[in-house]
Amino acid sequence: MQQKIKKAVFPVAGLGTRFLPATKAMPKEMLTIVDRPVIQLAVDEAREAGIEHFVFVTGRNKGVIEDHFDKQFELEETLRARGKTEQLKLLEAERPSAGQTSFTRQQEPLGLGHAVWCARELIGPEPFALLLPDVLIHARPGCLKQMISTYEEKGGNVIAVEEVPPDQVSNYGVVGVSEQAGSSFTINTMVEKPKPEDAPSNLIITGRYILQPEIFHHIANQDPGSGGEIQITDAMKGLMAEQPFHALKFDGTTYDCGNKIGYLMANVAYGLEREDLGDEFRTALNAMLDDV
Numbered sequence: 456m457q458q459k460i461k462k463a464v465f466p467v468a469g470l471g472t473r474f475l476p477a478t479k480a481m482p483k484e485m486l487t488i489v490d491r492p493v494i495q496l497a498v499d500e501a502r503e504a505g506i507e508h509f510v511f512v513t514g515r516n517k518g519v520i521e522d523h524f525d526k527q528f529e530l531e532e533t534l535r536a537r538g539k540t541e542q543l544k545l546l547e548a549e550r551p552s553a554g555q556t557s558f559t560r561q562q563e564p565l566g567l568g569h570a571v572w573c574a575r576e577l578i579g580p581e582p583f584a585l586l587l588p589d590v591l592i593h594a595r596p597g598c599l600k601q602m603i604s605t606y607e608e609k610g611g612n613v614i615a616v617e618e619v620p621p622d623q624v625s626n627y628g629v630v631g632v633s634e635q636a637g638s639s640f641t642i643n644t645m646v647e648k649p650k651p652e653d654a655p656s657n658l659i660i661t662g663r664y665i666l667q668p669e670i671f672h673h674i675a676n677q678d679p680g681s682g683g684e685i686q687i688t689d690a691m692k693g694l695m696a697e698q699p700f701h702a703l704k705f706d707g708t709t710y711d712c713g714n715k716i717g718y719l720m721a722n723v724a725y726g727l728e729r730e731d732l733g734d735e736f737r738t739a740l741n742a743m744l745d746d747v
């Protein structure tokens with residue numbers, strides 16, 4: 456029986472410069488996919504996987520994220536007074552309960568590994584999930600839930616991976632695997648943003664992790680790596696000498712909402728599958744495409 460994964464870390468300190476001017480005064484994590492902020496979709500995925508405590512590593516100008524997961528008392532009272540029960544139910548259903556969220560700040564942009572390290576006191580001595588909200592994964596069950604099944608079966612650390620064309624590997628962390636049988640396999644090496652000729656495979660790290668708490672010792676002693684930043688991939692490589700790491704080739708579709716095309720595609724995909732909007736949107740979209 457593995458120790459239950461109860462906490463998840465969401466690094467949300469990034470500046471979002473690729474989405475300026477939208478992100479001048481608003482965190483990039485609050486950009487919406489149809490009508491849900493990107494960060495809400497990551498929290499939805501974590502909640503579906505059984506996560507009970509949501510830890511956000513924020514930075515300056517990210518206060519709205521904290522407000523988003525709070526009870527908006529005046530708004531909810533106004534909706535109640537006006538009999539808007541549907542909207543009220545929507546807000547209530549997705550709000551974490553009091554005490555289920557924690558916020559800490561990454562004071563300097565020293566890298567993803569450093570952002571995770573900032574959550575060490577809030578996580579404590581237990582395994583936890585790490586979700587990079589820019590990476591939106593459309594999957595049923597959700598990607599983290601699929602990973603929890605692998606974790607329950609195998610224990611250790613679990614990383615979601617997917618294949619990309621070899622010329623794209625240098626944008627990501629890349630894993631090497633010993634043998635591939637089925638959808639989960641043992642990782643034997645990993646490298647952050649390798650040159651295509653140095654990549655151990657074309658299996659990239661997709662932005663979902665289940666990690667044992669010993670990762671924090673490795674991050675604490677980790678030298679800066681790719682881009683001069685403290686990389687979680689380098690710390691995981693260190694931990695790999697002590698503990699097993701499993702890769703899960705999850706079943707689902709990834710949208711990289713850190714770039715504009717991925718973000719636009721996510722809006723189309725999530726819009727098309729909406730019961731209340733899908734048909735009308737499809738018709739409008741087809742008409743628009745016929746026109747261009």
Ligand code: G1P
Binds near residue numbers: 687
């Ligand atoms: C981060 C990780 C990388 C991973 C990627 C997924 O990189 O360091 O290993 O493959 O997220 O999107 P970043 O996109 O922050 O440069």
